[in-house]
Structures are given as C-alpha cells and as structure tokens.
Amino acid sequence: MLEPIADLTRIRPQLKKARKDLRNLIARFRAQDERATQLRMYGAFETDWYPTHHVPRLSGYKLTQLAKIGFDYTASEVWFPHLHVLVDLGGASEAGFRDLLTRKWPGHRRVHFRNLDETRSRETNIANLMSYVLKCKHYYRLDPFRDETASVSRWPAHVVARFHEEIFAHGNFAFVRFHLKPVEDKSLSEIDELEAEDSSFYFTSSISQNSYSLYIN
16 A cells, blocks of 8 residues: 555655656666566556545455554545556566565555466456456445445545546546566557557566566555
C-alpha cells in the first residue's frame, strides 16, 4: 500500500514518486544480479476510495496495514493507491527481488507476491492476470467476513467523476500504467508502449517460468 491520501490531487505526485522508487530499486537489483537485465514488468496503479467512517468496516488485513502505516481518520474521505504488476524475472533471483521490495515497503502485506498457476496455460495466466491488473472498479466491500452485515457499496457518482477527471487531466489511463522493459529492448518509447492498444500481448509470446504477479499495496 502506498500512503493513504485524503486529497485526490496528491495522487499524481504520489504515483510519480512510487514509479521512480520502483525503477531505482530495479536499477539497484540489476547492478547486483546481471540476470536482472532481462527483468520486465507490466501493470497499473489502482486506487480504492472510502468515506472515512467506513474504514473500520474494511477487511482485517487492510486495517492491520493501516495500523502499521499510521492513518488520519479526521478527513471525510480516503484514497488508497496501490500497484498491481506482472513480473518476468528473466532468470534473476526471486529471493533477492522479494527482499529488495519488502525492505522498501515494510509492513503487513504491503508487498504481496503470487506465483503463476502451474495448472493453467501461459496464455490463460496472462489473460486472467491482466484482466485483474487493468480493472477499474468503483465499489468496495464492507464487513467482508461477517455474513450478517456484509455488503457492497458503490462510489457515489460525484466521486467517480472526480476520479476520472483527475486521471484524464494527466494523460488518461496511460498515467496509471507501469511498464519496465529489459535493458536491451529499445523498440518503442515507454509512452508508446503504455498507450499501445494490445500492449499486454508483450508478455504472452516469451514469458519465462520465472514469473509471477506482484501487488505493492
């Protein structure tokens, strides 16, 4: 999880910093492990929204995260930016990669790793993961593990409008995408690949077994 914010206009500098931090970490990792020159990542930042009075009714793990990070309940609303990424390590050390990220973002499940499903084909894994990574949902679940009070709450129309206005003010959904290429890949500029209509196919043709999804929460 990146730092929760109460002011939506702070999301752009926050995502910009997270993007820079992650690129710097990968540059450091590549200096430590030459195999990481083949590492590649593709994903997107997602942002959850809640009115502050609903925060105590979120899932237990999210409340644990907030307790570790520190959270100000005095604002009327809160935005939770986080990043979902599909990672191909290209043969680099998985343990080294995990250690690097969890040191940068310590705390309860702030960085969450999940291996690809070995029972599914490469194409199915990619399709399932990318549909999740690039989703844009405008609802949240309250009391998810309490059957008697569990419910789904949708963002009010004015919140949806504000969010999309902020996103499109900074280059539409290319603004929330994240892409890191292998070192020798000079085929397209980053923004060209971010805006490519079928850029998720970039992974399907040659993804290695050394791959999994990453959730920087």
